[in-house]
């Protein structure tokens with residue numbers, strides 16, 4: 001066991017494979033017993049420089065279940081930032097009132113910078129298009145929980161693989177566990193070369209598809225993402241492909257029994273409602289798991305677990 | 306040709322000669338060192354014949370020596386450059402510039418959404434490859450090739 005006390009979590013590469021497992025094990029403990037008032041003397045600052053209700057509520061719920069008090073803001077328009085205060089000064093101020101900072105910011109690298117300015121540890125709840133490490137951890141937790149292991153799985157990722165930071169992080173994380181990857185996307189939204197290179201360097205295999213049906217029977221996990229119209233230079237291209245990456249109950253015929261469908265949420269129409277009632281739907285529990293993972297992280301970083 | 310080259314290099318009493326600059330990088334070196342603000346003599350030669358580079362540039366700066374941080378900047382702009390420090394008409398130091406493993410406050414991040422381009426923050430990059438130069442921003446984590 002490593003001591004994670006005081007350790008920032010900015011990027012998924014900040015923690016080792018062993019440290020991830022440690023957090024996942026701790027999260028399991030919180031899933032069994034979520035209400036543990038072990039941080040009653042602590043203040044968690046939750047500062048959201050851009051709105052993200054889902055992530056914020058998950059963190060604040062985690063902090064509350066640990067008995068901590070939560071301060072912060074969810075709307076940058078209501079803060080002194082509107083008056084031009086620097087991130088540097090805001091972070092120093094918030095750090096003086098709190099024991100740990102959870103922050104979301106629209107700029108890439110803002111969380112890393114905040115961690116260098118802050119006197120208390122920082123958890124990155126998303127910095128622009130760069131990192132969102134707690135999403136990755138809850139994905140790992142959900143995969144391990146549904147499959148009983150993280151090793152040697154067939155992970156299928158579907159949709160916008162070019163811009164989706166969650167899939168990039170997940171590939172990086174799952175590469176530690178000998179996964180085989182299946183990338184399903186339209187040509188325009190293919191997995192970036194740098195991510196594919198990473199898979200190769202780790203001595204692992206990936207396959208690319210444009211058709212989802214082909215790979216459904218072989219998948220242990222199908223990780224769905226949303227395809228955004230704005231990503232296409234040609235709107236006609238979008239119209240052509242938009243329905244090819246919709247998962248419905250019929251598509252799931254013949255899938256493995258252990259297969260589970262994940263999605264970082266919110267979904268739009270890429271997973272049909274009729275999937276929700278199949279035993280394969282796991283995206284709502286996945287979101288719920290986020291609370292346990294965040295409880296585990298906060299308590300480990302605060303040094304009480 | 307040889308005589309001219311000789312003249313450019315040798316006619317300096319005290320100062321620095323930056324030689325073997327790729328011709329296209331000459332003005333980049335001038336800019337990053339703010340040589341336009343240097344009040345003493347600056348001689349800039351470019352498109353000179355070079356066996357190694359085809360066409361090279363050379364800059365002679367009178368009464369000026371460079372700190373390590375500035376030499377690192379030269380290395381990034383012109384990795385092939387050599388630096389000759391001259392005191393009393395004598396070459397006292399001659400060396401090849403070298404790109405350091407970490408670039409601290411030397412180049413800007415190309416990502417417009419990077420926090421270093423919004424707040425007043427000193428940039429920091431890890432060098433992934435030196436030839437061709439490939440670096441990764443410590444903040445936004447974007448890999449970039451500043452000379453490409």
Ligand SMILES: [Zn+2]
Pocket residue numbers: 109414415416419420421442443444445446447
């Ligand atoms: Zn950057």
